[in-house]
Amino acid sequence: MNDSPSSTDSIKDTIRAAGLRATPARLATLQMLREADSPLTHAEVADRLAVDGVDKATAFRNLNDMTEAGLLRRTELGDHVYRFEEIGPGESDAESHPHFLCTVCGTVSCLDTVKLTAASERASQAIGEVTEILLRGRCNSCK
Amino acid sequence: MNDSPSSTDSIKDTIRAAGLRATPARLATLQMLREADSPLTHAEVADRLAVDGVDKATAFRNLNDMTEAGLLRRTELGDHVYRFEEIGPGESDAESHPHFLCTVCGTVSCLDTVKLTAASERASQAIGEVTEILLRGRCNSCK
DNA sequence: TTTTTAAATGCACAAGAGTTGCATGTGCGT
DNA sequence: ACGCACATGCAACTCTTGTGCATTTAAAAA
Ligand SMILES: [Mn+2]
Ligand SMILES: [Mn+2]
Ligand SMILES: [Zn+2]
Ligand SMILES: [Zn+2]
Numbered sequence: 001m002n003d004s005p006s007s008t009d010s011i012k013d014t015i016r017a018a019g020l021r022a023t024p025a026r027l028a029t030l031q032m033l034r035e036a037d038s039p040l041t042h043a044e045v046a047d048r049l050a051v052d053g054v055d056k057a058t059a060f061r062n063l064n065d066m067t068e069a070g071l072l073r074r075t076e077l078g079d080h081v082y083r084f085e086e087i088g089p090g091e092s093d094a095e096s097h098p099h100f101l102c103t104v105c106g107t108v109s110c111l112d113t114v115k116l117t118a119a120s121e122r123a124s125q126a127i128g129e130v131t132e133i134l135l136r137g138r139c140n141s142c143k
Numbered sequence: 144m145n146d147s148p149s150s151t152d153s154i155k156d157t158i159r160a161a162g163l164r165a166t167p168a169r170l171a172t173l174q175m176l177r178e179a180d181s182p183l184t185h186a187e188v189a190d191r192l193a194v195d196g197v198d199k200a201t202a203f204r205n206l207n208d209m210t211e212a213g214l215l216r217r218t219e220l221g222d223h224v225y226r227f228e229e230i231g232p233g234e235s236d237a238e239s240h241p242h243f244l245c246t247v248c249g250t251v252s253c254l255d256t257v258k259l260t261a262a263s264e265r266a267s268q269a270i271g272e273v274t275e276i277l278l279r280g281r282c283n284s285c286k
Numbered sequence: 287t288t289t290t291t292a293a294a295t296g297c298a299c300a301a302g303a304g305t306t307g308c309a310t311g312t313g314c315g316t
Numbered sequence: 317a318c319g320c321a322c323a324t325g326c327a328a329c330t331c332t333t334g335t336g337c338a339t340t341t342a343a344a345a346a
Contacts, residue, residue, distance in 0.1 A: 078219035100270045114263040127243045128282035139271035
């Protein structure tokens with residue numbers, strides 16, 4: 001019986017490589033985010049860790065610390081909660097991908113690439129440099 | 144000495160036409176939003192009304208009530224605060240325009256139109272119907 | 287103009303998200 | 317195995333937004 005691809009040890013190494021101690025709470029956090037296919041809210045992470053006796057303050061601090069350490073990306077999708085997702089190896093913090101937030105059910109989807117038309121690109125550059133695009137609307141399950 | 148283009152009376156009429164009573168707090172609120180060229184946070188509105196003795200709960204309720212009445216649009220730009228802007232005559236609540244939020248200074252800019260490339264349009268439609276686009280980045284003053 | 291009444295306000299209190307201070311516990315380099 | 321910086325638990329706290337209730341007021345009716 002071998003370990004799963006993202007074995008406990010490999011996760012520990014990832015955390016240590018970021019300069020953080022591999023504590024049980026951090027292990028569980030990163031594992032959770034690694035298994036999720038969309039960013040999770042602090043509440044989702046904290047609730048699940050709570051059953052293991054982890055305090056919500058610890059969950060918060062870990063999420064933030066791991067974000068500062070470059071392991072996670074924190075996104076704010078306009079519904080007043082922070083969401084966290086793992087930054088894959090090689091990927092950088094800066095190169096974030098766009099997200100789609102369904103304003104009906106709250107589901108978040110990660111998108112690959114979203115580009116603006118040349119005209120829109122120009123118009124937006126008159127204001128500033130766009131580093132993040134967020135789309136909101138009604139997902140296909142909510143039509 | 145005649146009144147300004149958006150005279151007090153015309154603002155009162157706008158509020159009454161929406162089915163709400165034209166109270167001093169609402170007058171001041173709408174006037175404020177009308178003079179602003181980007182959406183204002185509840186705090187910005189409440190702080191200014193506070194000097195006139197208006198309670199913050201009242202400021203909140205008015206902002207929300209006027210939004211429900213179709214006078215304002217409430218936007219969430221991903222920085223955990225609600226912003227409000229007037230919906231011009233003729234304009235509908237649904238047809239919102241895109242915004243740009245500077246992640247450095249927090250400044251919000253209203254954009255006219257932002258379109259996605261055909262390919263991006265297709266990719267996003269696989270997820271759902273996009274009703275709102277939010278751009279985030281670094282404004283030209285913050286470079 | 288006066289009366290009437292539903293709508294609006296003030297004040298105090300509360301809920302939810304996120305943060306912080308501090309004493310205690312533990313990962314991990316030595 | 318030891319020691320210490322780092323991490324945790326717990327409680328208290330900030331910030332944004334919302335609510336209950338008694339009182340006031342806008343505006344319609346008389
Ligand atoms: Mn994502
Ligand atoms: Mn706007
Ligand atoms: Zn949905
Ligand atoms: Zn800026």
